Amino acid sequence: MKPARGSDEDSPTRTALLDAAELIMREEGYAAVSTRRLAARAETNSALYHYYFGNMDNLFVELFRRGAERSYHRQLEALASPQPLWSLWEAIHDQSHTALTMEFVALANHRKAIRTEIADSSRRFRTLQLDAVTKILADYGKPAETYTPGALVLLMSSISRFLRMEEAFAVDTAHDEAIELIESFLRAVEGERRQPRP
Amino acid sequence: MKPARGSDEDSPTRTALLDAAELIMREEGYAAVSTRRLAARAETNSALYHYYFGNMDNLFVELFRRGAERSYHRQLEALASPQPLWSLWEAIHDQSHTALTMEFVALANHRKAIRTEIADSSRRFRTLQLDAVTKILADYGKPAETYTPGALVLLMSSISRFLRMEEAFAVDTAHDEAIELIESFLRAVEGERRQPRP
DNA sequence: GTCTATACCGAGATAGAC
């Protein structure tokens, strides 16, 4: 019988293993996350990884969930701000640090447990954003003739992720034009950005 | 002294190894591409992989280059068609089959040789698209007030890739609205799509 | 060019002491 502790557990060792996994993934990719590397990075031994997670899928899912939870709350806060569209845009754009995201996407292509987790998470984010943006645009009046809520949400998400991805390759041709496309719309409905980015 | 044949070589064995690599990457991810698996898939032996490629980076770079070359020509053809914007959009959207692309992006995060290759390739595509779209929009008259060429090109690329990525997770909320955003613009400048997709 | 054989290393997994 496998122990396979649930996510409610939060021992220091368990956290150290998750932190180590995140670090290794960022630096060398998901394929480099191995029991031995984890043990070395977390300054423990490989048997504890088995004790806490049982297998890699469980560990990856936990790690993804941890990050998604943070992002979700960040976006919730953004939507409660005085300029919710600007704040949402900034939150999405900041969070599109894709090195880690792309690792999970690649992983998901071949591991069902992770695919399911990302899919559920994506739908949850989309629902949050869509409901909020629908309400915000309605409150502002009529400008739904430019972008529907769905189009706007997907536009922000797509542009952010794609630009961040290219930035990682030091490619940035015409990026400013794409950013301006979104920000000119934000200015039109919500005025100039007032708060400086924190 | 390593043999490390250049890309000019095209022996059947070499091609078989590249084909095998592509298959394994698609099905199980880049991490599953190993000398033994390659040999098994290509029905040869692992020593030949060393003979032809020397190491994995070289093989991955060759494989990426092979695919990029095909895409580049596909886009060149698209741009020569009677409705170049529609054709370009379809070419980009069709080619955003991201399973393989995402593998390369993830790989690139940690392998310099591949990062460089993708960066160069991306710039080459961007230049082609940007030059062409600039000329096309100018020829059509004035509608640069809606999208600048750079914004349009990045919009098509971002939306395509992001939507394809989500499709892989069976997430498609509001996708039709994003597609419509682009296609309504295409209809406005280039009329209804005439050719059916091949 | 192609193959077999093999050296060597690090992967995941688990048994069992403490």
Added chain:
DNA sequence: GTCTATCTCGGTATAGAC
């Protein structure tokens, strides 16, 4: 909970016969 020890498998790489 934590650790050591150890099993087995599959990875890369290379030497050398044909």
